Amino acid sequence: MGTNLIRGHLEGLLLAVLVDDPGHGYELGQRLALRSGGQLGVPEGSLYPALQRLERLGLVGSSWSSVEGRRRRVYALTAAGRRHASEAARDWVVFSTAVGQVLDGLA
Amino acid sequence: MSAIERFLDELDRTLIVRGRQRLRLVAECRDHLAQSSAVHGPEDAVRRFGAASELAAEFDTEVAVRRGLAATVTNAVAVVGVGWSTLAVVHGADPHASAQVVWAVVFFGAAQVSAAALALAALRALAMRHLQGAAADVAVLCRRNVAALGFALLTLFAAAAALPGQAPAWMVLTGPALALVAGIAVARTRSLTRKLDADRSPVVRAPLVDVAVLMRASAGVRSAWVARPATVLMPALTIAVASAFAWDQLDQGTLTSSWTAAGLEAALTLTGFVLLGPALGLWSGLRVRR
Numbered sequence: 001m002g003t004n005l006i007r008g009h010l011e012g013l014l015l016a017v018l019v020d021d022p023g024h025g026y027e028l029g030q031r032l033a034l035r036s037g038g039q040l041g042v043p044e045g046s047l048y049p050a051l052q053r054l055e056r057l058g059l060v061g062s063s064w065s066s067v068e069g070r071r072r073r074v075y076a077l078t079a080a081g082r083r084h085a086s087e088a089a090r091d092w093v094v095f096s097t098a099v100g101q102v103l104d105g106l107a
Numbered sequence: 108m109s110a111i112e113r114f115l116d117e118l119d120r121t122l123i124v125r126g127r128q129r130l131r132l133v134a135e136c137r138d139h140l141a142q143s144s145a146v147h148g149p150e151d152a153v154r155r156f157g158a159a160s161e162l163a164a165e166f167d168t169e170v171a172v173r174r175g176l177a178a179t180v181t182n183a184v185a186v187v188g189v190g191w192s193t194l195a196v197v198h199g200a201d202p203h204a205s206a207q208v209v210w211a212v213v214f215f216g217a218a219q220v221s222a223a224a225l226a227l228a229a230l231r232a233l234a235m236r237h238l239q240g241a242a243a244d245v246a247v248l249c250r251r252n253v254a255a256l257g258f259a260l261l262t263l264f265a266a267a268a269a270l271p272g273q274a275p276a277w278m279v280l281t282g283p284a285l286a287l288v289a290g291i292a293v294a295r296t297r298s299l300t301r302k303l304d305a306d307r308s309p310v311v312r313a314p315l316v317d318v319a320v321l322m323r324a325s326a327g328v329r330s331a332w333v334a335r336p337a338t339v340l341m342p343a344l345t346i347a348v349a350s351a352f353a354w355d356q357l358d359q360g361t362l363t364s365s366w367t368a369a370g371l372e373a374a375l376t377l378t379g380f381v382l383l384g385p386a387l388g389l390w391s392g393l394r395v396r397r
Contacts, residue, residue: 025135026142043157044143048135049165053239056173073135 010042010050012092015059015077015085022076024067025051051075059084110149111140114159121163123302124170132166164303171299172240175248178292179232182252185282185289186225189259192282193218196266199274210269214262220379221258223343227251227314227387234317242304247312247388249297254387256286256293312388314339339389340380347376 059081385392
């Protein structure tokens with residue numbers, strides 16, 4: 001799938017994979033790959049600016065934690081982030097249904 | 108040098124931002140690549156991570172947006188501080204002093220431009236809190252902040268030049284001191300934005316679109332309001348004329364004097380819009396980018 005197609009939705013995808021558990025960057029990339037069946041092809045480095053944007057928007061919080069002697073930045077949803085994730089999921093269903101109806105039969 | 112070290116070296120060379128945020132990003136990238144390398148090998152880990160230049164550009168832009176928002180808060184405090192110093196000068200003026208007309212015009216004109224620019228900057232900053240944001244957006248924000256601060260200082264200067272008198276030095280100097288701090292914050296942000304934004308032609312960021320973003324209006328509404336000068340100018344003119352007329356009436360003015368005040372206000376608003384509009388991102392001027 002085209003990287004540009006994903007970029008506009010990366011924040012929403014990150015919120016979705018943070019709903020169940022907090023996680024660090026690599027872990028979140030793994031969750032994205034696992035849940036998408038490896039179809040999204042997001043450059044893993046782009047997760048970090050996206051996570052910082054989510055922090056700025058107050059949808060995600062982060063803190064350093066020590067795992068096996070290594071310091072890692074762990075990200076977790078805020079209450080606003082949890083609400084936003086639900087709204088984003090609803091908006092996406094409406095949007096993808098509409099696009100699907102327009103493109104139906106071309107694939 | 109391993110593929111990972113080469114990547115981190117390139118990232119280090121490409122990033123513009125310095126300091127704590129940069130160290131954090133590099134530390135996170137290093138850790139991510141180490142974990143990925145253990146599974147996929149160093150070459151594949153770097154390939155999956157994407158281009159260092161793209162990551163650096165995206166990260167620098169995000170930092171610029173953050174700095175722009177923080178600078179706007181600092182700037183708002185400074186403009187209020189300069190206003191307070193201006194009031195101190197006005198209250199400390201000799202009661203028998205009478206201001207020259209030119210200074211009076213500069214005083215009232217600059218104060219209004221400063222307030223309008225600050226309101227526009229605040230609106231843009233509030234809208235940007237909900238948007239991804241680009242270097243061009245931060246550039247508009249910086250210009251609005253510079254205008255708000257510059258015209259606030261001009262108001263203070265006009266008051267001091269027009270009205271001789273005595274006011275406590277600390278009260279007069281508080282505003283300029285705050286302005287210095289805000290000026291540094293805005294200049295720092297602007298400097299970063301200029302490095303990120305190669306195409307520096309003006310962009311239009313219509314305030315009504317910012318209102319639409321804050322109201323969470325649909326994309327259709329936003330595009331209907333975008334970049335049409337009349338959608339900004341007409342409400343601004345109406346408000347300016349009505350306010351000037353009402354103010355003069357409340358001040359026991361005659362009908363003639365109230366209409367004169369309203370006409371002067373309309374002329375000032377229109378002049379400000381034409382001269383400062385392109386720099387403040389209100390209309391396109393001669394060159395424009397979306």
